[in-house]
Amino acid sequence: MGSLNKTTAVWRAILFVVLIYSGYVVVSAVIVKQATGILKITASPKSADISISADNHNASFVGKGSARVRIAPGTYYLFVTDSGRLTYETVKTSKKQVTSVTLDLSKITGTPSVDKVNFKNMGSLIDHGISSDQIKSIEAYIFQYKRTAKNVVVDPNSIQRLPPDPASGEFTVNFNVKIDGSTYNAKLSYSDIEAVRLYLYNSTGGAQVFDSQTPVSQTSE
Amino acid sequence: MEGMDIRKLGIRAGILATLLVVALLARYLVLGNTTLVRLKPDYSLAGQVSQSLGVNGSGSLWVSGRDYAIDERYFDNNDWVIVSINPTNKHTFQAALEVYQKINGSYRLELGPGEVFSSDQVANVAADVAAYLSFNGAVYGQPQ
Numbered sequence: 001m002g003s004l005n006k007t008t009a010v011w012r013a014i015l016f017v018v019l020i021y022s023g024y025v026v027v028s029a030v031i032v033k034q035a036t037g038i039l040k041i042t043a044s045p046k047s048a049d050i051s052i053s054a055d056n057h058n059a060s061f062v063g064k065g066s067a068r069v070r071i072a073p074g075t076y077y078l079f080v081t082d083s084g085r086l087t088y089e090t091v092k093t094s095k096k097q098v099t100s101v102t103l104d105l106s107k108i109t110g111t112p113s114v115d116k117v118n119f120k121n122m123g124s125l126i127d128h129g130i131s132s133d134q135i136k137s138i139e140a141y142i143f144q145y146k147r148t149a150k151n152v153v154v155d156p157n158s159i160q161r162l163p164p165d166p167a168s169g170e171f172t173v174n175f176n177v178k179i180d181g182s183t184y185n186a187k188l189s190y191s192d193i194e195a196v197r198l199y200l201y202n203s204t205g206g207a208q209v210f211d212s213q214t215p216v217s218q219t220s221e
Numbered sequence: 222m223e224g225m226d227i228r229k230l231g232i233r234a235g236i237l238a239t240l241l242v243v244a245l246l247a248r249y250l251v252l253g254n255t256t257l258v259r260l261k262p263d264y265s266l267a268g269q270v271s272q273s274l275g276v277n278g279s280g281s282l283w284v285s286g287r288d289y290a291i292d293e294r295y296f297d298n299n300d301w302v303i304v305s306i307n308p309t310n311k312h313t314f315q316a317a318l319e320v321y322q323k324i325n326g327s328y329r330l331e332l333g334p335g336e337v338f339s340s341d342q343v344a345n346v347a348a349d350v351a352a353y354l355s356f357n358g359a360v361y362g363q364p365q
Contacts (some may be wrong), residue, residue, distance in 0.1 A: 011233055018237050022244035029248040038255055049276045053268025055327060057260035059282050070255040075327060079272035087275060090327060144324060212325070 036070040037093040041078055044104040048082040080105050090144075105147055117142070117149050124156035128173055131193040138188070141198040141212040153178045176203065184209070239359060261296055264326060266293060266304055266321060273334050274306070283314075294353070301350045302328060318359055337361050 001044040041050050046065035054076050054110050063071050073095050077086040082148035121144075130138075142152055148198050158176035165172070173188040183203040190196040200210035260268065267285035274283045283289055292305040302321040308314050319333035331346060332338055337359050343351045354360050 014237065018240050025244040026251070029251040032257060033251050036257070038253075051272045051276075051282055052258060052260070054260055055268075056262060056265050057268050058263040058284065059271035060258050060260055061276060061280070061282050062256065062258060066256050068253075069258045070252065071258045077269050077272065077327075079269070081272075081275040086275070088272070088330065090329065104245050126289045140324070159356040192245075210326050 024167050032059045032183060034068060035095065036072055037095055037099060038092040039069050039071055039076070039091065039093055040098060040100045041067045042100075042102045043080040044054050044106055048080045048105050051079045053079070059067060078103065118151045120152065121154040121156050124154060125173070125175070128159050128161045129171065130173060130196070131187065132198040134188075134190065134193055140196055141210075142177070142179065144212070145200060149179050151180055226302050254287070264291060266302065267291065268329060269321070270304060270319065272308055273330055274314065294356060296350050299323060301347045303350060303353060306334065318354070320354075322346070331348065
């Protein structure tokens with residue numbers, strides 16, 4: 001009888017431990033899901049190494065060719081390397097959002113720079129009140145959005161300058177820009193001839209893909 | 222009696238295994254097919270330096286402090302940084318330089334990693350950064 005009670009007590013203790021552990025596994029998964037976002041990275045070629053880091057943090061190797069990671073909200077540096085070639089992108093993640101990034105190493109020759117991007121028709125913005133300093137900033141922002149960009153073409157016929165906002169005095173200029181074959185609706189916002197803020201939106205669907213204050217490319221999880 | 226005990230034991234083991242499987246399955250359903258990444262605090266540019274050096278022979282990234290030491294020199298109100306990377310073990314990789322520029326609050330790799338750079342490459346960096354690189358023999362050729 002005493003032996004039976006002892007066996008039952010041991011069984012209950014083991015069951016209790018397993019229940020606690022199972023609960024921990026499920027609850028921690030829910031907490032992680034609530035506190036993180038998903039970063040989907042696709043690299044070309046498939047043999048390319050993908051790594052991720054952040055300011056004041058170390059780096060972590062996350063996979064070859066593609067990776068799907070959960071990570072806390074923040075700004076991260078994605079690096080793709082293969083056979084001595086390197087490309088990278090800064091990406092911002094948010095809670096419960098899926099951020100997708102594609103990095104193509106096969107198009108990279110040497111270190112990318114804004115000077116290597118072929119900008120066309122940027123001068124047409126001058127006719128609509130944009131200064132040459134602002135154009136330099138716009139070029140830098142487009143390069144920031146897509147460091148692998150080769151050809152950037154502004155459609156001169158699409159440029160529209162709206163009347164200044166009476167409350168803030170801010171000017172707005174809208175135009176279409178083609179970045180390596182993909183068309184974006186761009187919006188410039190500025191209140192003087194030096195600073196300018198660039199927004200980029202997908203021409204299909206109108207989703208915002210870039211803000212020169214906070215670069216983003218996100219969809220709902 | 223003994224047969225009943227063994228049967229009871231089997232049922233209990235089955236219950237425990239089922240609980241564990243259900244918990245792990247629930248975790249997979251909640252998190253999906255993802256890997257959780259947690260980055261550890263380190264020197265300001267250590268992460269990007271490790272990434273730029275690429276993956277080592279064992280399939281992982283070089284680690285600052287363990288595999289290499291870095292020396293950061295800041296220019297133009299911290300807008301530019303030259304990072305000297307020195308391997309702890311000279312047989313792993315060659316010492317290298319990298320140049321970073323601060324854009325919208327975060328540093329971006331502009332040049333390197335490399336021991337020397339062409340004058341055309343250096344033409345894109347700030348004048349004092351270029352001068353420092355040139356003074357240290359890290360620039361070759363005439364700008365076009």
